[in-house]
Amino acid sequence: MGGYSRFSELRFSRRSFLKASAAATAGVLLGGYVTRDSSARLFEPVNAQEAESGTKLIKTICIFCAVGCGVKARVENGVLTGLEPWDENPINGGRMCCKGASIPSSVVNDRRLKSPMIKEGGKWRKVSWDGALTAIAKKMKDIREKYGPDAVFFAGSAHVTNEAAYLQRKFMAFWGSNNIDHQARICHSTTVAGLGNTWGYGAQTNNFNDMRHARCILFLSNPAEAHPVSFRHIYAAKRRGAILITADPRYSRTAAQSDLWLPMRSGTDIPLILGMANWILTNNWHDEEFINQRTNGFKYVKKVVEQYPPETAAEITGVSAEKIKEAARLMAQNQPSTIQYAMGATQHEVGTNNIRSFAILQLLLGNAGQVGGGVNAFRGHDNVQGATDLAVLANTLPSYYGLSDGAWKHWSKVWGVDYNWMVSRFASKDFMNKKGFTMSRWRDGVLAELELGQPSPIKMAFLWGHSTPSQAGMAIVKKAYETLEMLVIVDPYVENAAALADKEDGIVLLPASTTWESDGTVTASPRQVQWRNKVLDPLYDSKPDVIILLELAEKLAEVDDPGWKDFGKNYSKIPEDIYDKEIRVGARAIGMRQSTWRLKRQQEYDFAFDTETLRATGGPVHGEYWGLPWPCWNDEHPGTPILYRNDVPVADGGHDFRARWGTEAPDGTSLLSAIGGHPELNPDGTPGPGWKLDLTTEYRRLIAANKVPYGRGRARFWAWNLPDPVPVHREPLWTPRPDLAGKYPAYEDKVYGVHFRVKTKARSIQEAFINTRLYEKYPLIWTSGRQVEHQGGGSMTRSNPILSELQPEMYVEIHPRDAHDRGIRDGDMVWVSSPRGTEYGLTIAKAYVKARVTRGIRQGTVFMPFHWGGVFQGESYVRRYPKDTAPLVVGESANIIAPPGWDATTQMQTTKSGMCEVSKERPAE
């Protein structure tokens, strides 16, 4: 071995590295890096040494998706220098995807907005914070006097802390309008409506760790790409023999790891699930005992399911009947089985029904309220669950109280303001109870071309941590931006809107800090609240969201109404007081009653928590579940990691389906569980709604008696208050199958009427599409989704040098058959076009992107990632960014192509099942 001798004589004589390797050798003998425990122990001496040298390792939470991964930020003398794995965090065990592993480049980045700016006369000008906030407050006052409070629209954010999200909602309440909304509307609003109307709460029922116990998982999204770290639990399940099934028009990275792929047509989730349900009922695989004891309305579902035998489902979905039967068998015979989904299921005009169909399948199989079962809705943003719970939403106050007088009185009491003053803030009392504009249609409130539900159009808008590329119909959104009198954009980076709007005046940019520059709490998808430590002081001239809101309220107290002085009066310690003195006191309807000191204590005792169950053994946290998932009734309650388990006591995180619709269904059947059922209770144990209205009770009496404050009810197969009490198939508005639209038509226009303040239609849009034979001109099904490297509208990730190197391109995925028929080769630049926007007198929507020819997609479907901006219909608008703030990589925004569809319950936008054409030539106007 000549090589060997050479290497030993030449290389081992170097002292400098011998010393280094000796230290390493001592450590490595402990066992390598391959297990969680050993790697943590191995580097203890090293970590201690680093701490001595002025290096701090700060435990904090990732700022991207809703898995809630923990990470340790390495800070040397106040400078963020890198990351170390937080091995003891039971959710991710120190693991991160590329977005999380490159956070330092997202937080400390030269392309961030460095000071407030105003666009005047076509030029960007730096201004002071005081100047910018004064200008905003004065303009708001001006708008109120001229047009009324409803002329302001506030787009809040799922990328802020719970405290900031809560203050955003409170801000608009103090302002006197319900025109506030955020990403959750266009993300999981249909989950809230779908699951909430089935069993009480609209959130992920189980959690990522719990998926380890599933024996069969049906994926309706692509978590390998959108929620990569969840895969460590999915693989744990797989190692134990779990079967993975993926239903997706794409052969996604998740499908590549699955045992069965169901290549369904976009927009046919319901027939797929009902086809499976049919086969389950045919074979008597359903759980009769569970259905009898804990559900209501089985006969109605049975009647609908009988209309969808696997063969019919196969005809609609394009998946063979054999595969549907096999999927049903696997789900039924490998229990507990769970369903996982995300945007692919929610973003349809039948989104609520899609989600209901998943819940129905799980109820039939008796998988609801089981370890390893449930419906796992994977949410998208780091705090979208929290921002939804705290209601940055047009249809409710925090904690899903709605907009009734009772709700307003409850929250006025929490805020310590007079209810009558609150009423005086609104245009009239009617507008207090009326749902506001949503994220998906607020542009129509600006353009005012359709019938509106308020006297004045919107004249001023805030985009507070919300992106533009995620909104469907981008050309219309652009026009709305240009019509506004003032657009205020609050973001760490310059959001696309600032440059997309071809507008000379009236854009104000405020530099918010990233969420690593302030303390706060953040709620992961499975309702787990984690404390996110501040890593750095706010960089440049930025400020944390909470501070900006409080300062803006102070300005408004001067120019608008002295009542604004009460906005921040309860907070002497920020952010803890916002949570402990208000959220914890008021958010009773979901039991969001974790105290911040408990969350901090959990972080300290992270090592006591078990990855399998998320429960702590020993120490002061003994018995607690990680993140104290709501409902967490009081300071002794461990939290509820799995919703609707009635086999454990309430004090241990058990409960039941929520008795939300009274004790009796309209057909006279009981809505109370056959196992100890009772209605919602007052704190003293008598029936009544006191559990959510009393501001002082700690529920000790109810919990001691093993009673659930909100009752022990039944899950509803039959949701009589929805447009479709039992989900049925409805063809997408833009459908490639006009032959099916007759039998399975879209909702009639009158189901919507003036919906969330704007006239909305469905059936007539579908009929127009079919009658004008647009399905021939635009024959390809269009769908959209995520790239692992980017997040949301991408302002942050596309400015990150690491992520933009890993994924520098926007593209359209197309099947070779469709591509070659059109003369398109892999890598060609192509035009994707659709007729969206023509109804507003705009040209047809089009996007100029690179073709990625792949067999990993169903023939007849194309896929585009939605994170891109900076190019509009073939033309770059990078020049309109303030100097040196444009993202490093730019591309066309996919959602310009999306069809005009909205969910009948929540007004979710349809961005997963449209129609388009792909061509090498620029389409004629």
Add this chain to the structure above:
Amino acid sequence: MVTMKFLPDMYVNRCIACKGCEAACKTQNKTPENIRRIRVVTFNKGEPNETNIPMPCLHCTDPPCLHVCPVNVIYKREDGVVLLNKEGCIGCGYCLFACPFGAPQFEQLGAFGTKGKMDKCTFCVEPYEQRDNQGKLIKREPKPRCSLFCAAETLLAGDVKAISEKMRQRQGSTIFRSGGAAKTFLTF
């Protein structure tokens, strides 16, 4: 005696191409654009046997790059980590010829489009060209961030004995599968 190795799990915890390893490497080692000390490769994209593999330098026992280096700047430490002394590197690219895995990286920043000095995975013992205040290259303990952050727990790293132990545990645990679910993955 320890021997540092990487092992991507190709059987159970298969790579999902989240590229956490690539980003963690860049964050830790501050490598410039074009230097990819680790790369996830995908083959059969969109086909039933689509496979991703994270490819760092494999720190060969008998490294070909070391043999061919004309200026003898590539060396192997006692713990198996293959490194190079950049000061003496002439940027010829012979190591790239020899390496079966394409691990050597060149920044392509030199005058007239020359390759620049070679850079490669250092098992995280050396960040990219970072020196302390005495001008010496910073050395750290071998603690590869790509493996520590790997989301799907695919990429194992450390002493070869510990890795093989871990793989045995993983495969061994699959014996407890039941109910006709014994297939690792089906093709269809």
